[in-house]
Amino acid sequence: MTREELLGKVKAQLKEKILNFYERSPRRVYITVAPEDAFQACRFLFEECGGRLATASGVDTPDGIEILYHFVMDGQGMVLTVKTKIPTREDPRIRSIATFLPGALWIEREVHEMLGVEFEGHPDMRRLLLPDDWPEGKYPLRRDFKGVEG
Amino acid sequence: MKRTMIPLGPYHPLLEEAEFFQLYVEGETVVDMDLRIGYQHRAIEKLSENLHFDQVTFLVERICGICSTSHPIAYVQALEDIAGVEPPERAKYIRSIVGELERIHSHLLWFGLAGHFIGYNTVFMWAWKYREPVLDIFERITGNRNHYAVMKPGGVRRDIHPDDVPELLRMLDELEPKVKMFVDVALDDPVLHARLKGVGVLTREDAIRYCALGPTARPSGVAIDVRKDHPYAAYDKVDWDIVVMEEGDVFAKAAVRLLEILESIKIVRGCLEKMPEGPIDAGLEEVPPGEGIGHHEAPRGEVFHYVRSDGGNSPVRHKVRAPSYMNIPTFKATCIGQSVADVALITASVDPCYCCTERMMVVRDGKGRTMGWNELVRLSKEKTERIKRELGMEEPNWDLPEVSFRRGER
Amino acid sequence: MSIFTKALKRSIWVYHVAASPCNNCDIEILDLLTPRFDVERFGILLVGSPRHADALLVTGYINRHVAPRVVEVYRQTPKPCVVFAVGTCACSMGIFAKSYNAAGPLDELIRSVDPEALIVYVPGCPPKPEAIISAVVKAISAL
Numbered sequence: 001m002t003r004e005e006l007l008g009k010v011k012a013q014l015k016e017k018i019l020n021f022y023e024r025s026p027r028r029v030y031i032t033v034a035p036e037d038a039f040q041a042c043r044f045l046f047e048e049c050g051g052r053l054a055t056a057s058g059v060d061t062p063d064g065i066e067i068l069y070h071f072v073m074d075g076q077g078m079v080l081t082v083k084t085k086i087p088t089r090e091d092p093r094i095r096s097i098a099t100f101l102p103g104a105l106w107i108e109r110e111v112h113e114m115l116g117v118e119f120e121g122h123p124d125m126r127r128l129l130l131p132d133d134w135p136e137g138k139y140p141l142r143r144d145f146k147g148v149e150g
Numbered sequence: 151m152k153r154t155m156i157p158l159g160p161y162h163p164l165l166e167e168a169e170f171f172q173l174y175v176e177g178e179t180v181v182d183m184d185l186r187i188g189y190q191h192r193a194i195e196k197l198s199e200n201l202h203f204d205q206v207t208f209l210v211e212r213i214c215g216i217c218s219t220s221h222p223i224a225y226v227q228a229l230e231d232i233a234g235v236e237p238p239e240r241a242k243y244i245r246s247i248v249g250e251l252e253r254i255h256s257h258l259l260w261f262g263l264a265g266h267f268i269g270y271n272t273v274f275m276w277a278w279k280y281r282e283p284v285l286d287i288f289e290r291i292t293g294n295r296n297h298y299a300v301m302k303p304g305g306v307r308r309d310i311h312p313d314d315v316p317e318l319l320r321m322l323d324e325l326e327p328k329v330k331m332f333v334d335v336a337l338d339d340p341v342l343h344a345r346l347k348g349v350g351v352l353t354r355e356d357a358i359r360y361c362a363l364g365p366t367a368r369p370s371g372v373a374i375d376v377r378k379d380h381p382y383a384a385y386d387k388v389d390w391d392i393v394v395m396e397e398g399d400v401f402a403k404a405a406v407r408l409l410e411i412l413e414s415i416k417i418v419r420g421c422l423e424k425m426p427e428g429p430i431d432a433g434l435e436e437v438p439p440g441e442g443i444g445h446h447e448a449p450r451g452e453v454f455h456y457v458r459s460d461g462g463n464s465p466v467r468h469k470v471r472a473p474s475y476m477n478i479p480t481f482k483a484t485c486i487g488q489s490v491a492d493v494a495l496i497t498a499s500v501d502p503c504y505c506c507t508e509r510m511m512v513v514r515d516g517k518g519r520t521m522g523w524n525e526l527v528r529l530s531k532e533k534t535e536r537i538k539r540e541l542g543m544e545e546p547n548w549d550l551p552e553v554s555f556r557r558g559e560r
Numbered sequence: 561m562s563i564f565t566k567a568l569k570r571s572i573w574v575y576h577v578a579a580s581p582c583n584n585c586d587i588e589i590l591d592l593l594t595p596r597f598d599v600e601r602f603g604i605l606l607v608g609s610p611r612h613a614d615a616l617l618v619t620g621y622i623n624r625h626v627a628p629r630v631v632e633v634y635r636q637t638p639k640p641c642v643v644f645a646v647g648t649c650a651c652s653m654g655i656f657a658k659s660y661n662a663a664g665p666l667d668e669l670i671r672s673v674d675p676e677a678l679i680v681y682v683p684g685c686p687p688k689p690e691a692i693i694s695a696v697v698k699a700i701s702a703l
Contacts, residue, residue: 024231024440025231025234027380028231028442028443030441052358052361052374053361054361054445054452054454054471055454055456055469055471055475057456057467057469059458059466059467060467068456070443070454070456072380072445072452072454074374074379074380075379077379077380077381078380079380079443079445081443101359101361102359102360102479102482103359103360103361103362103476103479104361105479106475106479114195129191130191130661131191131623131624131625131661132625133624134624140193140196140660141195141196141467145196145660147660148660190580190581190620190623190626191580191623191625191661192580192582192621192623192656192659192661193656193659193660193661193662196659196660197655197656197658197659200658208655209655212582212584212654212655212656212685213582214582214583215581215582215583215584215585215586215587215686216583216584216587218582218584259587262594274594275594275595278590278591278594278595278596279594279595279596282591282594282596295588295686295688296584296587296588296686297584297685297686
């Protein structure tokens, strides 16, 4: 599958679910979808397009938490990123993709403890990186984080 | 059969992310396992948001001491992706040379440790002995044995002096026969065959499902390599091959790593031959607003950096994904069904370098007994001895006296 | 000189405590055992338990998760003992000083349980193996 065929396939499958399609360069493509469509988009990229999930980055923005699923397309020499924004910072929730992709188990756990995103359907939402005595409700990668005590 | 839980850990200090294992065993067989990491969590992603873009290069260098140039390569590529700057040709070659020398020293380091785990301490001493000249060359061309500080957004910070090139070539000429000897010894040794073949198999399906990377995925038949699939630096300008095997067992992982050293030597030679004269820095002064991705094939697999900038002096968000982060969860697929004596080996085959002593507790009927990591290594060594006896190699006369690294076992 | 100090100065056995390092100092410490440096010829031996150790080689800045464990290891070491802070991170926390996960510098942590503790600083990122050997020699002659 060439790069153009792959992008055509993605566009044909996700159609109007793609809110924004941005080709930054031949090697970097960003697709924006709504949070409820992210699961389907990721599943399609992994199962049908041969994408390899590199990681998911969570970004804290003033109007919500953005989650970026970076899929590396090794056959096409391209990184295809699925962007989605959960429009709330109070108790953000999104459907877990670890149910079909075990590689995402740790990635989602990390986003959960660093940014406080709840992944629905994730089998194991325990702490991964932070110490056991870390206070609940403190998320170090949020903008308003001022240290453990503060 | 009674199920026993073996906690193993908590920290494996030579890995950038330490883990705490809980092995659930029935008799000799591992039936389940659980991992807890975070013992080395240093908040790099948060620190990075408070540093200048140039300073972050040195911060990401300190994520890992073994692959200490891989993270900077990925990071500066992410910045170049944001700014749309291409590094000069000569800088690309220097990046490849430093990256490949690092792979050589990292794989030798791993091979030595793997030898130690199965009771071949001679291999440990030899592999580390041959690793030293690589570090000497690093000291010569970059100024430090580790943490080379060569990368810079838009290029490299140091040129390779023409006087150093013959030294570098001489080192490679001396190293190559030694590595070939390792390859012959390892791939032909009947004990290693009996000990490593069929142990800890990671199937192709599992490798894909767990998104395994680098020398953990390639022995399972997944032919991925960032250097080939997403050409950067000078990797598309020289001739080399990806090493792929199909078996997915510990033996294949060892073989892939050893053969990769030879490929790396090939790449360094090719780069030195073709390296053009010219500037080494494209001068990336300001990072415009935007987001960028950089990835590099580190010795253990793909390193992935995502950087978002708002046009200021520091990243707004900097996401780092080290290769072991994806490779360690594969233990769940490889260790289950194996014997306890093999666990040390299987976990080591992913190259998380367990060298320092761990503490583990065997809980039987509520009465605890503390075992060390030494104990696991001892179990592993006993199995090797048993295999040797079965193969009729009672007292092999070629085995030199055990040299060192006994660590309190006396 | 007490009999303990005299005994300590003979063959020094060290225990390696890795407290959230980046691996680099740890690799250099292991490097000391291998043929190029081979510290065992001086009787310096890496041991598997702090209870056998005369000296602790601590690497890394101390994070919150590891701090209680480092203190516990120090408590288990027979006194008198020497603590080596190997690398810039262990000496002064280095580049990680502002990390949210930092528990404090090693010397303060050790002195909080034992104000008399003998701490030797080996700066460098990472210190060269020669520097670590030299630090051990200096510590022995200072005792």
